[in-house]
Amino acid sequence: MVMNYMLSEEEQMMVETARNIAVEKMKPVREHYDEKEEFPWEIVKEFAQADLCGVYIPEEYGGFGKGIMGLVLVVEELCKVDGAIALSLAATTLGTLPILITGNEEQKKKYLPDIASGKKLAAFGLTENGAGSDATGMTTTAVKEGDYYILNGTKCFITNGGEAETYTIFAKTNSSKGPRGISCFIVEKGTPGFEFGKKEKKMGIRASSTRELIFKDCKIHKDNLLGKEGHGLMIAQATLDNSRPGVAAQALGIAAGALDEAVDYARKRIQFGQPIASFQGIQHMLADMATEVEAARALLYASARMIDAGTSKRTSKESAMAKLFCSEVAMKVTTNAVQILGGYGYSREFPVEKMMRDAKITTLYEGTSQIQKNEIALNLIKESAAKSK
Amino acid sequence: MNIIVCIKQVPNTTNVQIDPQTGRLKREGVESIINPYDEYAIEEGVQLREKFGGKVTVITMGPPQAESALREAIARGADEAILISDKAFGGADTLATSYTLSKAIETIDDYNIIICGKQAADGDTAQVGPAVAEILNIAHVACVKKIECVDKNSIKVERMMEDGYDLIESSLPVLLTVVKEINNPRVPSLKGKMLAKKAIIKTLDANSIGADIKRIGLSGSPTQVVKTFSPPQRTGGEKFVGDAKEIASNLVKRLSDLGLI
Numbered sequence: 156m157v158m159n160y161m162l163s164e165e166e167q168m169m170v171e172t173a174r175n176i177a178v179e180k181m182k183p184v185r186e187h188y189d190e191k192e193e194f195p196w197e198i199v200k201e202f203a204q205a206d207l208c209g210v211y212i213p214e215e216y217g218g219f220g221k222g223i224m225g226l227v228l229v230v231e232e233l234c235k236v237d238g239a240i241a242l243s244l245a246a247t248t249l250g251t252l253p254i255l256i257t258g259n260e261e262q263k264k265k266y267l268p269d270i271a272s273g274k275k276l277a278a279f280g281l282t283e284n285g286a287g288s289d290a291t292g293m294t295t296t297a298v299k300e301g302d303y304y305i306l307n308g309t310k311c312f313i314t315n316g317g318e319a320e321t322y323t324i325f326a327k328t329n330s331s332k333g334p335r336g337i338s339c340f341i342v343e344k345g346t347p348g349f350e351f352g353k354k355e356k357k358m359g360i361r362a363s364s365t366r367e368l369i370f371k372d373c374k375i376h377k378d379n380l381l382g383k384e385g386h387g388l389m390i391a392q393a394t395l396d397n398s399r400p401g402v403a404a405q406a407l408g409i410a411a412g413a414l415d416e417a418v419d420y421a422r423k424r425i426q427f428g429q430p431i432a433s434f435q436g437i438q439h440m441l442a443d444m445a446t447e448v449e450a451a452r453a454l455l456y457a458s459a460r461m462i463d464a465g466t467s468k469r470t471s472k473e474s475a476m477a478k479l480f481c482s483e484v485a486m487k488v489t490t491n492a493v494q495i496l497g498g499y500g501y502s503r504e505f506p507v508e509k510m511m512r513d514a515k516i517t518t519l520y521e522g523t524s525q526i527q528k529n530e531i532a533l534n535l536i537k538e539s540a541a542k543s544k
Numbered sequence: 545m546n547i548i549v550c551i552k553q554v555p556n557t558t559n560v561q562i563d564p565q566t567g568r569l570k571r572e573g574v575e576s577i578i579n580p581y582d583e584y585a586i587e588e589g590v591q592l593r594e595k596f597g598g599k600v601t602v603i604t605m606g607p608p609q610a611e612s613a614l615r616e617a618i619a620r621g622a623d624e625a626i627l628i629s630d631k632a633f634g635g636a637d638t639l640a641t642s643y644t645l646s647k648a649i650e651t652i653d654d655y656n657i658i659i660c661g662k663q664a665a666d667g668d669t670a671q672v673g674p675a676v677a678e679i680l681n682i683a684h685v686a687c688v689k690k691i692e693c694v695d696k697n698s699i700k701v702e703r704m705m706e707d708g709y710d711l712i713e714s715s716l717p718v719l720l721t722v723v724k725e726i727n728n729p730r731v732p733s734l735k736g737k738m739l740a741k742k743a744i745i746k747t748l749d750a751n752s753i754g755a756d757i758k759r760i761g762l763s764g765s766p767t768q769v770v771k772t773f774s775p776p777q778r779t780g781g782e783k784f785v786g787d788a789k790e791i792a793s794n795l796v797k798r799l800s801d802l803g804l805i
Contacts (some may be wrong), residue, residue: 165738168734168737168738169734172731172732172733172734172737175731175732176731179731180731201730201731204730204731204733205730205731205732205733205734206733206734206735206736207734210734219734219735
């Protein structure tokens with residue numbers, strides 16, 4: 156039995172659709188994609204066919220119009236089975252949100268319908284070798300020449316890199332302005348001067364492609380500038396406020412999947428003549444895991460509902476809290492699932508070691524847990540200062 | 545290309561139990577699903593429509609609750625659905641069912657292909673599809689694993705055999721029964737589910753299909769079930785333990801005692 160979160164009929168429909176795909180289509184192939192480190196195009200086609208790619212995109216642009224909550228429900232359900240294959244969809248959201256949040260009508264009409272239908276994937280290009288937690292350290296530049304910007308530089312660790320068609324890329328348009336000198340551009344795959352570099356070999360999320368993006372005198376028309384020049388960092392922040400619940404949902408899904416595996420195994424595994432689930436030591440571990448997963452879910456759903464309600468100007472704190480808590484829970488729960496399965500948990504015969512490897516990334520990307528804490532604390536201090544004015 | 549797909553709502557056999565007293569299926573609390581073979585039939589119909597245009601009409605004979613199977617078929621891509629439902633149809637065997645389905649199909653003006661699943665997961669007879677074709681007096685091919693090509697007047701299909709396949713060409717209209725090798729059914733889409741929720745399901749009774757009352761339901765069924773029972777549960781076999789030589793000599797002795805060698 157699951158906690159009742161008063162999901163609407165349409166929300167339940169999304170959960171059911173995602174579950175069908177996860178169980179019928181993803182489960183039989185998850186080991187294959189992990190082992191081979193291939194991009195799961197056959198499953199992306201299933202997401203597209205089932206209308207899952209655009210659940211958060213408004214209906215006027217071909218989506219299902221169910222907001223961040225819709226995204227969270229779908230990502231969680233898919234990640235219960237596999238957090239790596241589902242990332243093709245979740246990372247597309249990250250690449251799409253800058254267009255959705257700050258794009259003008261032409262840009263939205265041009266790019267969103269193909270993403271909503273699943274015809275194209277998207278990716279988000281912010282990180283560089285020297286610019287991880289500190290995005291202002293980036294060295295990629297965009298120099299204006301007439302109607303064009305000329306991009307030069309290299310992005311790294313870009314999820315969906317090489318596979319996506321539509322990229323939202325951050326570059327410095329004015330180095331002397333620091334954080335206010337960064338701008339955001341839409342760059343399409345195939346644009347001359349835009350190439351793909353090294354593909355990362357990773358601990359987990361191995362079905363996901365993580366690559367370098369290389370820009371060498373890449374000419375981008377000024378119509379592809381998102382928002383205004385110098386607004387890049389604000390766009391990135393607003394994007395992350397909306398996308399971090401997606402990472403939290405990935406973490407939550409992985410944790411919930413690992414919990415199910417652990418309970419199932421503990422009921423069936425006989426040691427000392429009885430199921431190990433009859434031992435209080437195991438019971439207390441399972442109880443802690445289940446409570447943490449439910450608490451993570453409650454926090455995440457509340458944050459997603461708050462974002463969708465649109466009543467708060469900023470939701471940085473709530474998004475960061477959801478991402479911090481869910482990802483740390485995912486790490487704890489998957490580690491304990493491996494512990495409960497013992498040697499079998501460590502073996503690739505069972506899915507929990509993969510869940511543990513996949514969970515780790517959620518405490519790292521879209522801001523490490525430490526960066527989330529900075530965000531939360533900064534907002535706490537700001538809120539308190541505003542009150543005492 | 546107008547396609548009719550015949551489906552059946554069946555109990556989900558992965559968790560069905562048989563009442564040892566009555567020998568009947570315990571239907572209470574058992575989820576009803578679209579017969580798994582019929583999912584391939586729906587998918588094939590939808591793929592044909594996507595290629596050639598036209599529409600896919602799904603029909604089923606069953607109690608009013610079979611409407612949920614039809615709605616799911618719409619979520620899986622079908623355009624229209626017809627429920628053939630009447631108390632008089634109850635207890636029909638395969639012949640009466642085939643007759644009833646064919647009478648309902650006769651109310652549909654224009655169709656090129658009828659697709660059915662190979663067999664139903666509950667009855668397992670594989671008779672209804674071919675029997676419908678016989679009553680309608682059209683060609684049929686059973687156990688189709690691939691549609692090679694279709695044009696205005698003919699179709700070429702691969703019929704699965706134990707040791708390969710037959711390549712068969714047939715005139716249209718034709719009835720095909722399909723096996724699971726034919727395709728990979730899609731998961732119902734969100735937009736499909738929204739359409740399914742709103743869809744109006746046409747219902748036909750015995751009168752509206754002009755059925756001969758003597759050929760429908762239990763009384764119209766030449767097959768009457770006399771008794772159903774669950775076979776006794778098998779007990780475990782005999783186990784010989786020890787080293788190989790010991791096991792072998794005990795086994796030979798036992799078989800010889802039983803007069804088997």
